[in-house]
Amino acid sequence: DTGVSQNPRHKITKRGQNVTFRCDPISEHNRLYWYRQTLGQGPEFLTYFQNEAQLEKSRLLSDRFSAERPKGSFSTLEIQRTEQGDSAMYLCASSLGGQGGLNTEAFFGQGTRLTVV
Amino acid sequence: AQSVAQPEDQVNVAEGNPLTVKCTYSVSGNPYLFWYVQYPNRGLQFLLKYITGDNLVKGSYGFEAEFNKSQTSFHLKKPSALVSDSALYFCAVRDGVGGGSNYKLTFGKGTLLTVNP
Numbered sequence: 492d493t494g495v496s497q498n499p500r501h502k503i504t505k506r507g508q509n510v511t512f513r514c515d516p517i518s519e520h521n522r523l524y525w526y527r528q529t530l531g532q533g534p535e536f537l538t539y540f541q542n543e544a545q546l547e548k549s550r551l552l553s554d555r556f557s558a559e560r561p562k563g564s565f566s567t568l569e570i571q572r573t574e575q576g577d578s579a580m581y582l583c584a585s586s587l588g589g590q591g592g593l594n595t596e597a598f599f600g601q602g603t604r605l606t607v608v
Numbered sequence: 609a610q611s612v613a614q615p616e617d618q619v620n621v622a623e624g625n626p627l628t629v630k631c632t633y634s635v636s637g638n639p640y641l642f643w644y645v646q647y648p649n650r651g652l653q654f655l656l657k658y659i660t661g662d663n664l665v666k667g668s669y670g671f672e673a674e675f676n677k678s679q680t681s682f683h684l685k686k687p688s689a690l691v692s693d694s695a696l697y698f699c700a701v702r703d704g705v706g707g708g709s710n711y712k713l714t715f716g717k718g719t720l721l722t723v724n725p
Contacts, residue, residue, distance in 0.1 A: 495651070522711060533612075533698050533715030534652070547712065582651055586711070595640060595659065595702075597713060599651040 493517060495600035497583050503606045504573055511569045512603045516585030523566050524597060525558055526582040527551065534582055540566060573607045580604050610635045610703050614716035621689045622724050629684040629719045631699030638704035641682040642713065643673055646696040655697075658682060659704070669693070689723045696720050 496515040504510050516523050521542050526534035537556070539547045542563040552558075555573075560566040570577055581604075584597035611634045621627045633639055640659050644652040656667025663675045673684045682699060697720075700713045 497651075524711070524713075526713075531717070533700075533717050534713075536712045536714070539711055549712075584652075595711075596642060596654050596657050598654060599644070601649075601651040604649075 495583055495585055495598055497581075497600035497603050499603060500601065501604045501606075503608060506575060506607055507572055509569065509571045510573060510605065511567055512581055512583075512605075514566045514568070514583030514600060516565070516583070517587075517598060518564075520585035520587050520598075521563070522586045522597075523560055524584045524586075525566070525568050526584065526599075528580040528582055528602070529578075537568075570605075573605075575607045578605055578607045610701050610712075610714045612699050612701050612714055612716035614697075614699055614719045616719050617717070618720045618722065620722045620724065623691055624688050627684075627686050627689040627693070627721065627723070629697050629699075629721060631682045631684065631716060632680050633682060633699070633701040634680060635701055635703040639675075639680075639682075640702045640704045641673075641675060642700040642702075643667065643671070643682075643684050644698045644700060644715075646698065646718070652698065655684070689721075691723045691725050694721055694723045 498513045523540045525537040528534045538558050540560040555571045558568045580602045582602045584599040586597045613632045642657045643655040658665050658675045666672045696718045698718045699716045
């Protein structure tokens with residue numbers, strides 16, 4: 492399967508614990524995105540990487556959240572001191588990019604569902 | 609700021625009938641518009657996009673969408689619905705100003721499509 496891969500698929504953690512999610516994008520894609528989706532809502536943008544550079548962060552991304560893409564390939568999203576409000580589906584996406592909007596569509600992974608108890 | 613509205617939380621149609629899922633948007637510059645579909649416990653699958661050119665765009669699984677600049681709409685359509693089309697549909701927009709350097713997608717809340725046999 493050459494699509495976007497996310498691990499783990501499900502994570503249950505106790506409040507206050509740290510969690511880390513991994514995303515492996517489509518191999519030739521230089522752009523990588525993290526979104527968060529809660530029940531009954533559309534995905535909300537969290538952050539965006541072009542290669543290894545983190546170019547934009549949403550105000551939703553509090554200081555407990557950190558994302559990295561150290562070699563411009565896979566990415567990790569860490570949440571420190573988790574809270575119940577962090578329970579959501581965390582989606583990763585990647586895109587190739589190009590001139591004038593070509594290849595601009597993002598392809599999404601299946602997501603990591605986080606439950607904080 | 610960019611935004612998307614999907615005015616219908618649910619749409620119900622009979623199999624074989626045409627379907628329409630509505631979407632309106634707001635952006636500062638030229639809109640890049642997308643439709644995604646989400647099946648239960650799955651990530652989002654790309655259906656189609658409008659960047660420029662013909663107002664009627666065709667996508668996967670027989671879906672098409674019509675871009676209407678004056679009405680700022682991008683409604684998703686299919687001439688003959690299938691039971692297997694039942695899923696959650698999301699419209700998304702990004703602002704194409706500056707050659708599309710803003711890569712953040714803004715999603716609507718989603719429309720649950722149910723196709724009845």
